[in-house]
Amino acid sequence: MSLEEVKVEPKQKFLDIYQEHINDIKNGSPDYINEIREKAIKQFEILGIPDKKDENYKYTDLNNEFDNGYKMYLSPKNIKFEVNDIFTCDVPDLNTKVILLLNGWYYDRENLIHELPGGAIIGSFQAAAKRYPELVKKHFANYAKMDKEGLVAMNTAFSQDGVFFYVPKGVVIEKPIQIINILMDEEEGFTQHRNLFILEDNSEASIVVCDHTLSRPNFLTNSVSEIFVGKNADLKYSRMQNEHNGSKQVSNLYLHQERDSRVNANTISLHGGLIRNNVHVMLGGEGCENTTTGLYLTDKGQHIDNYMYMDHAYPNCTSNQLFKGVLDDFATGAFSGKVLVRKDAQKTQAFQSNNNILLTDDADIKTKPQLEIYADDVKCSHGATVGQLDLDALFYMRTRGIPKKEAKLLLMSAFAYDVIKTIQVPALQERIQDLVDKRLRGELSRCNSCQMHCC
Amino acid sequence: MEKDQDKILNEVTQGEYKYGFVTDIENESIAKGLNEDVVRLISQKKNEPEFMLESRLKAFRYWQTMKMPEWAHLKIPEINYQDIIYYSAPKQKVTLESMDDVDPDLKATFDKLGIPLDEQKMMSGVAVDAVMDSVSVKTTFKESLAELGIIFCSFSEAVQEHPDLVKKYMGSVVPYTDNYFAALNSAVFSDGSFCFIPKGVRCPMELSTYFRINAANTGQFERTLIVAEDDAYVSYLEGCTAPQRDENQLHAAIVEIVAAKNAEVKYSTVQNWYPGDKNGKGGIYNFVTKRGKCAGNNSKISWTQVETGSAVTWKYPSCILLGDNSVGEFYSVAVTNNHQQADTGSKMIHIGKNTKSIIVSKGISAGVSQNSYRGLVKVVKNATNARNFSQCDSLLLGDKCGAHTFPYIEVDNKDAVVEHEATTSKIGEDQIFYCNQRGIKTEDAIGLIVNGYAKEVLNKLPMEFAVEAQKLLAISLEGSVG
Numbered sequence: 001m002s003l004e005e006v007k008v009e010p011k012q013k014f015l016d017i018y019q020e021h022i023n024d025i026k027n028g029s030p031d032y033i034n035e036i037r038e039k040a041i042k043q044f045e046i047l048g049i050p051d052k053k054d055e056n057y058k059y060t061d062l063n064n065e066f067d068n069g070y071k072m073y074l075s076p077k078n079i080k081f082e083v084n085d086i087f088t089c090d091v092p093d094l095n096t097k098v099i100l101l102l103n104g105w106y107y108d109r110e111n112l113i114h115e116l117p118g119g120a121i122i123g124s125f126q127a128a129a130k131r132y133p134e135l136v137k138k139h140f141a142n143y144a145k146m147d148k149e150g151l152v153a154m155n156t157a158f159s160q161d162g163v164f165f166y167v168p169k170g171v172v173i174e175k176p177i178q179i180i181n182i183l184m185d186e187e188e189g190f191t192q193h194r195n196l197f198i199l200e201d202n203s204e205a206s207i208v209v210c211d212h213t214l215s216r217p218n219f220l221t222n223s224v225s226e227i228f229v230g231k232n233a234d235l236k237y238s239r240m241q242n243e244h245n246g247s248k249q250v251s252n253l254y255l256h257q258e259r260d261s262r263v264n265a266n267t268i269s270l271h272g273g274l275i276r277n278n279v280h281v282m283l284g285g286e287g288c289e290n291t292t293t294g295l296y297l298t299d300k301g302q303h304i305d306n307y308m309y310m311d312h313a314y315p316n317c318t319s320n321q322l323f324k325g326v327l328d329d330f331a332t333g334a335f336s337g338k339v340l341v342r343k344d345a346q347k348t349q350a351f352q353s354n355n356n357i358l359l360t361d362d363a364d365i366k367t368k369p370q371l372e373i374y375a376d377d378v379k380c381s382h383g384a385t386v387g388q389l390d391l392d393a394l395f396y397m398r399t400r401g402i403p404k405k406e407a408k409l410l411l412m413s414a415f416a417y418d419v420i421k422t423i424q425v426p427a428l429q430e431r432i433q434d435l436v437d438k439r440l441r442g443e444l445s446r447c448n449s450c451q452m453h454c455c
Numbered sequence: 456m457e458k459d460q461d462k463i464l465n466e467v468t469q470g471e472y473k474y475g476f477v478t479d480i481e482n483e484s485i486a487k488g489l490n491e492d493v494v495r496l497i498s499q500k501k502n503e504p505e506f507m508l509e510s511r512l513k514a515f516r517y518w519q520t521m522k523m524p525e526w527a528h529l530k531i532p533e534i535n536y537q538d539i540i541y542y543s544a545p546k547q548k549v550t551l552e553s554m555d556d557v558d559p560d561l562k563a564t565f566d567k568l569g570i571p572l573d574e575q576k577m578m579s580g581v582a583v584d585a586v587m588d589s590v591s592v593k594t595t596f597k598e599s600l601a602e603l604g605i606i607f608c609s610f611s612e613a614v615q616e617h618p619d620l621v622k623k624y625m626g627s628v629v630p631y632t633d634n635y636f637a638a639l640n641s642a643v644f645s646d647g648s649f650c651f652i653p654k655g656v657r658c659p660m661e662l663s664t665y666f667r668i669n670a671a672n673t674g675q676f677e678r679t680l681i682v683a684e685d686d687a688y689v690s691y692l693e694g695c696t697a698p699q700r701d702e703n704q705l706h707a708a709i710v711e712i713v714a715a716k717n718a719e720v721k722y723s724t725v726q727n728w729y730p731g732d733k734n735g736k737g738g739i740y741n742f743v744t745k746r747g748k749c750a751g752n753n754s755k756i757s758w759t760q761v762e763t764g765s766a767v768t769w770k771y772p773s774c775i776l777l778g779d780n781s782v783g784e785f786y787s788v789a790v791t792n793n794h795q796q797a798d799t800g801s802k803m804i805h806i807g808k809n810t811k812s813i814i815v816s817k818g819i820s821a822g823v824s825q826n827s828y829r830g831l832v833k834v835v836k837n838a839t840n841a842r843n844f845s846q847c848d849s850l851l852l853g854d855k856c857g858a859h860t861f862p863y864i865e866v867d868n869k870d871a872v873v874e875h876e877a878t879t880s881k882i883g884e885d886q887i888f889y890c891n892q893r894g895i896k897t898e899d900a901i902g903l904i905v906n907g908y909a910k911e912v913l914n915k916l917p918m919e920f921a922v923e924a925q926k927l928l929a930i931s932l933e934g935s936v937g
Contacts, residue, residue: 055526346854358869361836369875371860372528376851376881383876386834386866 010067011048015041017072018157024074028160030130036141040156047150059334059366060276060305062151065248070190070220072158076105079184096178096208097122103183104191104221105161118171120205121164125194128164135166139198143226143254143282152252155224159194162223167203169230176206176236176425183221183247184214195225199233201258206236206425211251211272213243218273221249229261231285236424237265240432241272245300248274259285259314264424268432269296269304270439280309283317294323295419297439298331298363308337310352312345321352324419326412326440330362339380341373348375352382357389357415389415412440484543484673489536491515494642497542501611501645504618514631514641521635527798528827528859529767531740532703539705541643543673596660605689606651607662610678613649620651624682628711628748628775636707636742636769640676644709647677652687652718661690661917666708668697668728668739674705681711683718685751690721690917695764697729700737703766704729707742716751716778721759723916725924728764733822735794738766745772749781749807757784758801759915761924766795771829773802776810776838783812786912790928791824791856800830800862805841805871814845817909820856827859834871841868847877850908852901 018025018041026034050056051063079102097114099122100107106124113123113131121128129136146153163179183189199205213219229235243249249272257263269275281290296304310319319339327333339350356365369382389411397407416436423429485496494515498508523534600607606617614621631641648664668675683689697704706728714720722745731738741764747756758772774783785801803812812832820826828847849858860877882904890900906913909928913921 343855356866358866358871361867361869363869364836364865364867366866367864367875369860369862369877371849371877371879372857373849373851373859373879374857376854376856378851379878379880381876381878382860383874384862384864385875386864386871386873388869388872 010063011045014066014154014158015045021074025158025160028126030133032133032137033129033140037157040141040146040153043146044150044153044157047148047153049150049154056307056336059332059336060274060303062250062276065220065274068188068190068220070188070218071185072190072192073103073105074160076109076161077103077185078109096176099163099177099179101161101163101179101181101193103185103189104159104181104193104223106163107182116173118173119168120171120173121166122177123164125162125164125196126160128166128196132166135198136164136196139226139228140196141226143228143256143280144224144252145254149252149278151222151250152224155192155194155222155252159192159224162193162195163197164195165197165205165207167199167205169200170202171200172203173205176208176428178208178210181209181211181221181223182214183212183219183243185217186215188217188219190220190222192222194223197225197227199227199229199235201230202232203230204234207238208425208428209237209239211239211241211243211249213247216244216246218246219243219248221247221251223249224252225254227253227255229255229257229263231258232260233258234261235263235265237263238423238425238428238432239265239267240435241267241269241275243272245271245273245302247272250276250278252278253280255279255281255290257281257283257285257288257290260287261285262289263291264422265290265292266419266423267294267306268419268436269294269298270435272302272304274303276305276307278307278309280311281319282311282313283319284313286314286316288314288317290317290319291422292319292321293419293422295416295436296323296325296333297416297436298325298333299328300331301329302331303333304331305334306336308335308352310337310339310350312339312341312348312350315344315346315348317345318349319351322419322422323354324356324415325365326357326359326415327363327365328359330360332364334366334368335384336368336370337382338370338372339382341375341378341380343374345375346377348378348380350378350380354384355415356386357412358386359388409437409440413437416440484540487538487540489539489541489643493541497643497645500542501614503611503614506618506622507614510626510631511642514638515643517631518635518638518642521638523635527769527829528825528861529769529796529798531767534705534740536639540673541676542645544645600658603656603659604653605656605658606649608649610644610647610649610680613680617649617651620682621649621680624680624711624713625678626711628713628746629709629744634744637709637744640678640707640709640744643674644676644678647708648679650679650681650689650691652683652689654684655686657687658689661692663692663694666693666695668704668706674707676706677708679708679710681720681722682713683715683720685716685718687715687718688720691723692917693722693724694727695725696727697739697764699729699732703731703738703740705740705742706765708744710743710745710772712747712756714747714749714751714754714756714781717753718751719755719757720747721757721917722747722772724758724760724762726760726762726764726768730764730795731766731793733793735766738795739764740767741765741770743770745770746775747773747783748775749778749783749810751781752778752807753780754778755782755784757786757915759786759912760788761913761916761928762787762789762797762799763928765797768795768797768799770799771802773804774812775804775806776812777806779807780809781807782810785812785814785816786915787816788819788909788912788924788928789816789826790819791821791826793822793824795822795824797825798827798829800828800847802831803833803843805832805834805838805843807838809840810838811842813843814847815911816845816847817912818847818849818858819852819905819909820849820858821852823853823855825857825859827861828877829861831863831865832873832875833865834868834873836867838868839870841871841873843871843873845875847875848908849877849879850905851879851881
């Protein structure tokens with residue numbers, strides 16, 4: 001078999017599926033979305049699924065991962081489960097509005113759209129695309145550009161449902177929105193959901209997204225979330241990835257910020273067979289602030305790859321990136337972060353940092369922080385480190401009677417805390433701290449196919 | 456004040472290239488174009504043994520299957536490899552007996568460059584091998600070095616007189632399959648320097664090579680090979696200049712260093728090829744593969760470079776840290792101005808145990824130039840206790856230039872400690888204000904700050920070079936900095 005054939009194969013398979021099920025896929029979506037679908041599939045045909053030859057996927061070859069016979073969910077599947085059972089995701093002291101996605105489909109088929117106080121809307125993406133065409137049309141596929149990313153094109157072509165969230169001008173949503181992506185089925189499945197969050201000018205909201213697998217089989221996810229943050233709006237976005245080792249996910253987040261907006265985004269990766277997070281941030285106006293952080297804790301054969309693209313297109317913006325990871329057993333990790341400062345984006349301040357701890361010789365990490373700067377009046381820096389736990393600190397603690405194991409945990413916990421403390425919802429911060437500590441103790445991984453009995 | 460500063464920066468960045476003269480020397484060159492016959496002809500002209508021709512042909516055939524790499528952050532117009540003269544030598548009458556036999560014009564050229572070719576300049580204590588248009592013109596101090604067993608001569612001479620050594624080491628660090636330009640060089644290289652330091656010898660003087668492109672339409676392809684046996688030490692300098700011409704000229708070189716047990720090699724470069732004029736016309740395309748192999752335990756290779764010339768620079772001096780406890784160092788100042796583009800950096804491959812490396816890279820961009828740092832630090836699985844520290848700073852002098860950093864870090868071993876940090880900024884207004892307040896003119900202040908910024912690297916240069924490098928930095932950036 002030649003290399004070419006390997007590359008073509010999965011791509012062709014998806015192109016065939018698209019043609020074969022074109023009616024199922026288009027069914028339920030309004031015409032303007034289906035038109036974009038057609039463009040997207042053509043683009044996907046050109047770009048395909050990225051493999052190692054693609055510089056941005058140098059350390060994560062997705063071509064193989066997509067080469068499988070997983071079932072695609074072209075219509076919602078009705079699986080009943082006890083909502084109360086699920087929640088380890090429950091955050092004590094945090095009153096949230098919970099939205100469920102089951103295998104990429106909005107779960108509550110009876111109430112597809114909820115209206116929240118102040119005119120805010122949350123609900124199924126598919127239903128919203130029909131009911132609010134003007135709103136969706138304005139933003140959909142506007143930020144998640146398909147010209148370079150084959151997987152975004154693929155998602156745009158195939159995705160049917162997801163979460164739609166809209167906050168009108170000046171409205172403050174007090175209660176965090178919690179979106180729980182559940183993967184559950186008896187057979188292996190491939191989901192591609194699509195989220196669109198719109199925060200109009202001067203609005204405020206916080207969103208918590210959790211990814212969970214509730215059954216054994218292997219899953220593959222290729223999701224795209226587009227977030228528009230209007231002028232002077234404020235968004236807090238936290239994502240917790242906790243899937244079993246047989247799951248693979250590519251999550252694409254496209255964030256567009258208008259002037260003077262503030263975004264705080266965190267991704268906490270606790271578990272997952274293969275995780276690839278693509279975060280693209282466009283600072284599309286003056287005076288934007290962005291803090292994007294990530295924490296990844298991997299062991300066994302897990303693989304995590306964080307890709308970050310920070311686009312400073314306008315002057316006077318500030319961005320902060322902090323990614324930290326602990327890699328155990330034979331886990332592998334990669335980080336790639338790029339800060340682009342465009343020509344006239346003067347007075348930019350951009351900072352990026354990636355720190356890694358390797359606990360074993362079999363674990364490995366590749367890191368690639370990058371700066372591309374075309375303006376002169378800027379302050380930019382990046383740093384990357386790979387190291388181990390501080391032996392002096394360990395020794396110090398042991399002289400104070402702290403057992404070695406405990407001392408190690410303390411150090412790792414402290415290492416992780418730098419990221420955790422950037423989470424701005426206090427109750428969530430506590431909860432994640434708790435989960436991370438558990439994870440570091442190995443308690444979360446004991447039942448690695450299911451989180452139901454952990455708490 | 457802002458305006459004032461801009462004006463000064465402007466003046467500062469308009470310095471002229473002072474090595475842009477052409478020497479009228481008769482050249483012997485072959486026709487333009489590249490094919491197997493040309494490769495054979497070069498080999499024949501140099502009267503090379505069979506193995507050299509074979510290795511050239513192998514490289515040439517391999518090169519034909521390759522494509523020019525495009526990954527660098529450079530915009531390079533297509534290069535027509537058939538439009539280049541691959542061999543050009545200053546015409547000399549018979550073999551040189553002494554300095555008096557050297558063509559006076561040639562001598563004048565090197566005098567003009569301030570190169571102590573003349574034996575009279577014995578006091579300066581630098582042994583020089585001067586290479587003009589790819590052919591080594593004269594090597595000084597050869598005899599006194601030979602007494603110590605040191606071989607320092609042109610590459611062609613080494614091929615004739617020490618074929619075993621050449622055969623053993625040539626291509627052992629940079630094989631012809633390494634990359635596009637390495638393959639091209641391996642096929643058509645015409646000359647270069649060869650240096651061999653035998654066991655236990657500490658080379659008593661700095662060895663130096665000066666490269667000069669003179670003839671028009673020629674490419675310069677030289678090759679340097681430095682071998683330091685056990686416990687040997689050598690410090691090696693390289694300088695380059697070229698005349699001012701409207702068309703672009705190609706320069707593709709290979710430098711290979713082998714350091715055996717406890718050996719230390721220090722390699723310093725001041726690269727000052729013609730960078731092109733203010734509008735980006737002309738200039739040298741500089742594609743260089745430089746690599747050192749710390750083959751033995753406790754060996755050390757140190758690269759220091761001051762890059763101010765060339766329209767395009769593509770250069771990544773690297774160290775393969777094979778021996779246990781070996782050390783690799785890379786210190787670089789890269790200055791780009793006007794339309795210059797540079798993509799340069801270093802690779803440190805940690806293979807042995809307890810290996811250490813340090814990378815210090817200082818980029819200065821002005822005008823509409825683009826300056827990139829690209830590097831790799833790799834720690835393989837068995838390289839326990841590897842240590843790396845990298846620092847890549849960029850200074851921007853103008854709002855139309857770019858500074859970029861592309862470091863790659865790949866770690867497979869838990870004992871490794873790898874740190875990378877990079878900053879990009881312009882000269883702080885507060886720094887200039889502070890100087891002004893102390894009665895230092897803005898112009899001088901910028902000079903002070905730039906020099907201070909590059910000091911860490913300039914300090915690593917041997918004395919003779921440090922002075923020149925500082926001056927160069929001044930010329931590249933300005934009329935008066937320094």
